[in-house]
Amino acid sequence: MKWSHFITNPKAKSEINTGFGVSSTDYGGRFLNKNGNPNIKRKGIGYFERMSWYHILLNMSRLEFLLTISLFYLTINLVFTFVYYFMGIAEFGGSKTLSHFEQFAEAFFFSSQSFTVGGYGRVDPGNLWINFICAFEAFLGLLSLAVVTGLLYGRFSRPKAYLRFSKNALLAPFNGGKAIMLRMAPFKNTTLTDAEAKVTLGLVLEENGKLVNKFYQLPLEYSIVNSLTLSWTIVHPIDERSPLYNFTEEDFKNAKGEILVFVKAFDDMFSNTVVTRTSYTFKELVIGAKFDYMYHRSEGDDKTLLHLDKLNSYSQVDLDFSKQTQI
Amino acid sequence: MKWSHFITNPKAKSEINTGFGVSSTDYGGRFLNKNGNPNIKRKGIGYFERMSWYHILLNMSRLEFLLTISLFYLTINLVFTFVYYFMGIAEFGGSKTLSHFEQFAEAFFFSSQSFTVGGYGRVDPGNLWINFICAFEAFLGLLSLAVVTGLLYGRFSRPKAYLRFSKNALLAPFNGGKAIMLRMAPFKNTTLTDAEAKVTLGLVLEENGKLVNKFYQLPLEYSIVNSLTLSWTIVHPIDERSPLYNFTEEDFKNAKGEILVFVKAFDDMFSNTVVTRTSYTFKELVIGAKFDYMYHRSEGDDKTLLHLDKLNSYSQVDLDFSKQTQI
């Protein structure tokens, strides 16, 4: 049996305005990476033209960012160090007779003082040209301070959805039949309200001898919650409206499919709309399982305790593929 | 009589997509704290992973914030003070022979000058290693300046709903029957437009021998105002559409319920949507009262005068539970 020989529910209407390609042979592997970024490469225009360095600097980890600006500070300093060194340290006012290495160090620290517009007063630019370079370095230093201030604020204040998804989607028992379930939970001290989820199924099908991508909007039990405070389990009931209505256990195992999840919410810490995405390939779908509870009444006080480590915790259960979900 | 033995209006439809748990035994005390934050705790991932330090620094009071950054400044300074002290103050250019305490002080002020990239010129880093540490401290100092600039701007510019709620909700006479009323007023020089209120009732009920949380969207007399300039009294008429239609005075006193209030508006100072929340437990519901007027024509000029101190001011009135609200 070939993997594309299953039958989708003819009642489920596919849609093409997903922004992904329709011809499966033109398209690469999964549509979205696990982290929600589209799985594409761009070519034909220069690297710097197709990259927003601001967003690269915003998206890197805290450590990478610190290393980047430290490296920047060092590089600029070294460039000016060489300039001062070759102009001659002897020219500097206040400088003593020194070995070559000491002269280089003197130049380096003089440069760093100019760049950070500090200055301890012992050494001073001795002649016109050194003065000119110092003035330029100080200008550059303040400009760099302005840039780094902007970048740091950009990093802090960028609205992000502090929301985690379960690693797996489950094919779980539901209303006498079955449903696809996935779970998310906010994991930081922010408050998400008016959260809305949109789940799209991408399937590779054979149509007139050609492999094509078909997309289906999956109807959800609840696609909106007023306030996303505890965990939220998103449920797509596999009933008559589902494109997967006729799928057998083998189809679920063999089909080349991908579940695309898109969540939009209002974060009232950022006072901004935040969005996040993820995707589950059919390989990441656990057949016959249900999620374990992840919150309970807290002992000792009257709060509710949410166990974030249990987000992907599930138990295997039996699933009867012959029974259908009741609407 | 047990507290959960009241009868809710069967015509009022409960809803489960509130984002709060449905099983009352799994859930803690009140759903929202008085300040609008959900009453939950998180566990299972590290403290720093589940906290956004940016938002902690944004939400603390002005005083706490000033103390935090002062403490930060002192701590960094002290760390470098110890480093300089143990490297030996005698190494510094321009330093005099001093007592140990004076040496420590010299190190401290040298450090603070390096950190703030100031420098008065008397003392200067005497050798290579001190120079290196100074360069690092100046780099750190400017980085800290950048961070503090970002945090301060984040604190100023964060859109907040400058809106206060009455401490109590009232069960007040209304159209021949009664209504739940609560009042809010903007208290700063900002302008809120297109304000929308959403009021949800959470009740703990016994269902099939189990305690469950039931949620009801409460219909409001007006849920939108064009412009929130004076006070706004939100009115939920207890008529046929209300889940509380059959409630007796005892039910109001004994039931374990909570009124969740959510307000969204466009603030045209911030040019941003702001949201705010609060909640009233049934213990905070005053039975038989109505709000006093809080604005009147100003004497001497033609302005309207809003008395913000009267926001929670109310007078006791008689309430006839046998009469019903006219729609």
Place this chain on the structure above:
Amino acid sequence: MKWSHFITNPKAKSEINTGFGVSSTDYGGRFLNKNGNPNIKRKGIGYFERMSWYHILLNMSRLEFLLTISLFYLTINLVFTFVYYFMGIAEFGGSKTLSHFEQFAEAFFFSSQSFTVGGYGRVDPGNLWINFICAFEAFLGLLSLAVVTGLLYGRFSRPKAYLRFSKNALLAPFNGGKAIMLRMAPFKNTTLTDAEAKVTLGLVLEENGKLVNKFYQLPLEYSIVNSLTLSWTIVHPIDERSPLYNFTEEDFKNAKGEILVFVKAFDDMFSNTVVTRTSYTFKELVIGAKFDYMYHRSEGDDKTLLHLDKLNSYSQVDLDFSKQTQI
């Protein structure tokens, strides 16, 4: 004839959810000031509690802002100047014997160097306490820099509707009858799209012997434009749907009314929604006039030329109150 003895169109439905008061005797003069701010005062909580100093600093003119921060700089400096002066200038390293005035000046400039973390190296803090105060002043200086940076950015980047309204509203001929017209034009190099206008009429009426405020949403010929590039004339046709349908010329002259205008648009320079408001009292309504053209094809190039100085330019025309507007 008393000014409130006109008859409003009974078909026009008044609404109360405007956020303005309904009892005319409790309410002050005009609802909105000409600049769009509500005409109210607040009392009952402290000045600093009911004022957002951030918004005060954002709303003041460029000149006022510069004066404020200059004054701040001077004040802080003077405070520290006095501290240094009374600690004794003689204590400073590098200081010469000076007259009292010169000592004060020395203290002042030393303070300003500490505050701006500059420092020319001649004078240095001579003892422990002076050093301590210097370290504090430098800390304060950098903090002030951070605050001013934030305020300046807040001022630049605050989304504002660069939109001007005609000073007067006109009662103009329209479709055989008449209409209330007012005009607006964007006056800066920004682009407003999806602009939406909402016009509300506030009237003071006598109802059962009491003076009340009645509000009517006025139907507009077009309330939305795709792109606000040229001028936009807002037209409320006085036809059967209008509350002013039965108004005579005397009514327009004598009634105490106010036309509240609210415009919302997306500014794609700021990438943000901007709103603006204004109001016209009936005293600012010109009876029998129409707006002059304010744009034409530019000579010499193929651009359209918009004359912003003609925004309120109108010509008197005859108006026949006996004829009705055709819908």
Place this chain on the structure above:
Amino acid sequence: MKWSHFITNPKAKSEINTGFGVSSTDYGGRFLNKNGNPNIKRKGIGYFERMSWYHILLNMSRLEFLLTISLFYLTINLVFTFVYYFMGIAEFGGSKTLSHFEQFAEAFFFSSQSFTVGGYGRVDPGNLWINFICAFEAFLGLLSLAVVTGLLYGRFSRPKAYLRFSKNALLAPFNGGKAIMLRMAPFKNTTLTDAEAKVTLGLVLEENGKLVNKFYQLPLEYSIVNSLTLSWTIVHPIDERSPLYNFTEEDFKNAKGEILVFVKAFDDMFSNTVVTRTSYTFKELVIGAKFDYMYHRSEGDDKTLLHLDKLNSYSQVDLDFSKQTQI
């Protein structure tokens, strides 16, 4: 045959709320420039009043911006240099006997050190007035740093639609008939979701002997895509609903028309709505052509490869004007 003697489809309803003028003789050339800015000039109020210098500084290229602030730095420095020079360098503490040129240079570098609040300690302000000017220059320097920080952050963080349009629109074969097609593609590492396109046709027509501008909203095959990751071809089918239904090949060549394109999307890097616009005159419409494919499966990995240089790449095809598009 005059260019305005074609017949538009009487079923297609024109609309006037586009924000552009209706009288063609009052209006200039194209409505929108290719970069999406309206093709208008403003007059009647002062230059600085009708320009937002913040937006000018935000919209200029990176190079122009750097030049502007360098020029600003130099200008301020030179002004203060002259002041110091004419006050007399001899007054400065630490200054040597110098030639006039050297005195000027000394003044210049002293000024730049004051402005950048650096200072190497050799030279210091010698008297009261120089001190006063130094304090003022340092204040100005920090203020400038604050302004530049704000501008740089404004430039980084300004939400922009990183979206490119094909240079030409095509009149392409479609469903047995023809359609107007244009193509866009995101070209940076940002993600656009919920993209919505609105296409308006502006035509110059003769009506009752007068030239007027008529605007038509063009119905699109798909006007919304969930996620704008690959290229998006916007298709206006020329069927019975189209104002161009009766157009002959000559009409397309001769008519004076302009296709206005407006795209709105949510960019989740900026967490903000971004908009962009462009326009195609009928001169920029290629008759009888279709777009070449611009993406395919990447060799060597499983990504999809998008060729951004092929955005405007098209092939000539035959077009049969006698056949009609099937709906």
